[in-house]
Amino acid sequence: MSTTEVDRQWTTKLRRRVTAKLPPDKLLPDTQPSYVASWIYVFGVTTLAALMVVIATGCVLAIRGPQWWHGSSIGHFVNSLHLWSVEIFFFAMVIHLWGKYFMAAWRGGRSLTWVTGAVTFLVSILTAFTGYVSQTNFDSQWISTQAKDGINATGGGAYFNVLNLGQMLMWHIVLLPIAAVVLTGLHVLMVRSKGVVPPFAETSDAS
Amino acid sequence: MSKKAFRPDVDAPEWKGGHTPYDIIKEGTIALLVVAILTVALAVVFGSPDDKAVTLKRWANAAPVDFAATALSELNGTSGTATYGAPYNTNATGQQLGPLQLAKWVGARIPINAATAFVLDPLKSLPNQSTLTSDLAQWKTASNGTRQQWMNSYTKAATKMTFHAGQVVVNATNAGPVPIFINDLTQMARSGALDQALVTSNGFYTTDYTLPLLFIADGSYLENLATAQHLTGDQWGMMNETGSYPGQAWLWLYTFWYQVPPFNQSGNGDVLVWGLMMVLTAGLILVPFIPGVRSIPRKTRVYRLIWREHYKQ
Numbered sequence: 001m002s003t004t005e006v007d008r009q010w011t012t013k014l015r016r017r018v019t020a021k022l023p024p025d026k027l028l029p030d031t032q033p034s035y036v037a038s039w040i041y042v043f044g045v046t047t048l049a050a051l052m053v054v055i056a057t058g059c060v061l062a063i064r065g066p067q068w069w070h071g072s073s074i075g076h077f078v079n080s081l082h083l084w085s086v087e088i089f090f091f092a093m094v095i096h097l098w099g100k101y102f103m104a105a106w107r108g109g110r111s112l113t114w115v116t117g118a119v120t121f122l123v124s125i126l127t128a129f130t131g132y133v134s135q136t137n138f139d140s141q142w143i144s145t146q147a148k149d150g151i152n153a154t155g156g157g158a159y160f161n162v163l164n165l166g167q168m169l170m171w172h173i174v175l176l177p178i179a180a181v182v183l184t185g186l187h188v189l190m191v192r193s194k195g196v197v198p199p200f201a202e203t204s205d206a207s
Numbered sequence: 208m209s210k211k212a213f214r215p216d217v218d219a220p221e222w223k224g225g226h227t228p229y230d231i232i233k234e235g236t237i238a239l240l241v242v243a244i245l246t247v248a249l250a251v252v253f254g255s256p257d258d259k260a261v262t263l264k265r266w267a268n269a270a271p272v273d274f275a276a277t278a279l280s281e282l283n284g285t286s287g288t289a290t291y292g293a294p295y296n297t298n299a300t301g302q303q304l305g306p307l308q309l310a311k312w313v314g315a316r317i318p319i320n321a322a323t324a325f326v327l328d329p330l331k332s333l334p335n336q337s338t339l340t341s342d343l344a345q346w347k348t349a350s351n352g353t354r355q356q357w358m359n360s361y362t363k364a365a366t367k368m369t370f371h372a373g374q375v376v377v378n379a380t381n382a383g384p385v386p387i388f389i390n391d392l393t394q395m396a397r398s399g400a401l402d403q404a405l406v407t408s409n410g411f412y413t414t415d416y417t418l419p420l421l422f423i424a425d426g427s428y429l430e431n432l433a434t435a436q437h438l439t440g441d442q443w444g445m446m447n448e449t450g451s452y453p454g455q456a457w458l459w460l461y462t463f464w465y466q467v468p469p470f471n472q473s474g475n476g477d478v479l480v481w482g483l484m485m486v487l488t489a490g491l492i493l494v495p496f497i498p499g500v501r502s503i504p505r506k507t508r509v510y511r512l513i514w515r516e517h518y519k520q
Contacts, residue, residue: 125457141420
């Protein structure tokens with residue numbers, strides 16, 4: 001096999017492209033620019049950590065099925081863990097979002113990082129919503145019968161039926177988590193690839 | 208070739224300063240531990256709400272007149288579902304966004320005939336009811352005009368409907384089989400059989416609760432329970448949940464519009480709120496590309512708080 005032939009392989013091209021964009025020292029850095037010195041930076045990693053707890057507690061709930069937590073004190077406790085990890089997730093995510101806005105974190109070719117982050121926020125809202133309507137209790141009855149009017153008014157209710165437990169549960173535990181995790185992964189890889197946005201250069205452009 | 212001008216809200220200065228040690232794995236591990244401990248603490252202290260779901264059985268036993276009146280509205284075509292329009296039927300145009308009739312264009316993709324689905328079909332499933340069977344046959348062979356006459360007579364008298372000795376009491380004359388229908392359906396609901404009939408109407412295995420949820424939502428019982436828990440639309444609605452829990456606080460902006468004019472006064476309120484939220488959502492995603500919005504961080508200088516150590520130097 002000639003070197004040229006190896007160079008033309010899809011695998012070779014993909015590896016070179018990936019390692020050029022994300023060399024190991026960018027993917028797992030051991031230093032960071034000295035301007036990265038604020039508590040606001042904590043909320044990105046907090047969001048990620050909360051997402052892990054959300055997924056872990058959701059997986060435990062999934063083992064025994066959607067009704068388990070109503071009749072088991074352990075199940076109810078796991079549901080409480082799931083609920084509060086979601087609350088922490090959104091709390092951290094919203095602060096992260098506002099922090100990044102006031103840093104204008106899209107500067108320097110980081111627009112797509114912002115876009116993936118914003119879309120992840122929206123997907124997370126939909127994931128949480130489908131969770132609330134899949135609880136199989138009074139809350140899920142009330143929230144779904146109220147929410148149907150908004151979605152139906154757009155025509156979307158014909159395809160996304162919030163009163164259909166099976167459909168909502170599948171979106172909640174399969175489709176939307178996959179979307180959220182993939183988007184989060186892309187977002188983190190973009191942050192690692194481009195680095196954390198530098199401060200505004202005040203002397204020339206802050207006025 | 209001329210060098211492109213530096214755009215402060217789009218471009219970032221190249222960092223030529225120093226670096227500090229950073230252990231990303233350690234940071235991630237500590238964050239995970241802290242979040243896990245905080246989650247456990249919140250779950251132990253506050254738990255989570257779990258009010259039992261409302262069943263048709265519970266509703267018909269707790270508020271039989273409300274149930275029977277709702278059943279009548281399903282039969283005579285005046286209930287919320289019967290007059291909804293798309294996606295359940297074509298009995299209303301639905302909401303409009305300007306000239307756009309989005310729901311109507313999509314059509315009745317989840318077709319529901321309220322009288323058939325909520326009243327007649329469940330009654331047909333009751334075994335060994337000779338009077339009911341002949342009444343259903345009488346209904347089937349009657350003309351639309353006769354049916355309407357029966358329903359009008361019963362509906363007029365039903366304003367004084369009571370529930371006495373386990374029976375729905377309405378002093379109606381010339382109402383044909385309607386009194387039997389409403390009373391038998393109420394008995395069926397009180398026994399729990401209607402819950403099963405609606406859930407399994409499309410087969411043994413099901414995960415679709417569209418029919419029973421629509422029926423329950425057409426009555427007042429569910430809404431009264433929600434009002435007592437401060438969950439109705441004018442009480443910031445579905446972003447809340449039962450008890451003193453934060454609920455879906457992240458839906459505050461969506462719910463906010465339902466509290467203010469023109470959205471809370473318009474018959475097209477839902478679609479107007481959704482239209483506005485779609486625009487705002489697109490705006491959030493596209494912030495980096497919107498002149499003015501992307502300049503706010505630089506002009507407000509909030510960033511000086513974030514990077515105060517950097518600017519001190």
